[in-house]
Amino acid sequence: MLGDVINHFAGIAPGSPLARLREQRPETLRHAQGSFQALLEPDDPGGVSREEREAIALRVATLERFPDVADFHRDRLRQLGAQGDRVAAIEQFPDGGDVPARLAAILRHTDLLTTSSRSGSPEAIARLRQAGLSAQDIVTISQLIAYMSYEIRMVALLRAMGGRR
């Protein structure tokens, strides 16, 4: 079991000073983990598959240079049945080989939003719709892309507070 995802990647051991610090804010601890579960391990994935969700997370971790977070999502993507060439195409997008048009649109949006938070536009939404995403799907992928930006910053903060790179 992974346990708390932010503690896991920040290297925070149970009972350590940083674990106790985070426990002083039980509601943010609970809802940060709840957000991970709602977006990456949803009871009902609806219109955005588990594979697409893991692809987004892998892509954000790669762009933000968090290799251990990328390793985690790469493994989960493989466990869901993704082949090596597909995984490589996601990690090296858009230069790593072909991906289906819908996944390409999702990855393009992931890159756009991760590298420049202000790059959303009605045109970007229109491209997602053309690739077959519903309004619900667009909200889900936007939440997930933005959540990943949050998660890796919480990991970065706690590593720095613990004196760990």
Next chain:
Amino acid sequence: MSPNRRRATQFTIERLDWAPWIETIAEIGLSEDDLAAVYEQAPNAKGSPYFATLALDLPALVERTGLFNNTMRSPGGGSNAERELAATAVSRLNGCVYCASVHAQRFVQYAKRPGVMDHLLDQGVDAPLDDPREQEVVDLAAKLTRDPAGLTADDIRPLRDMGVTDLEIYDIAQSAAMFAWANRLMQTLGDAVYPD
């Protein structure tokens, strides 16, 4: 989706609205009962176009609301003013005109110093501030925003050297991290607009 309203592109402390580029939960043909059930789980989706849009993924909205509200306010630790300062600095850096306006107003509500926000909104996060502690809060928020992989203990040390506790630092920086999320979400699903 709302009719065309004038887009706000300049940072301001004046009140702005936000208008979505996609349908809200009230516009996808749900029955009255189904819509009422959504509002029961996410009361904020009633009357706010932003939350009404996010309600299209209800479990994600419910978790995010719990996280956001408890990040911005909790007993002790980081002051409300410093959490709002971090939120506004990140929003200024990320280009979120709407978020910056809301959280600049809240900073002034708590700190009673509008000059700090005028300066931050006009000049950006790299313009020096008078108060050394506020400077360090903005510097940490900016570093976490620009280069999370490069953040080290050296970026935390100035605040610790000033006697700021780890709980305060955690609260302030959680707010900065929260706005990596909030700014991206708001700017990909709609636009800041001037009130009617």
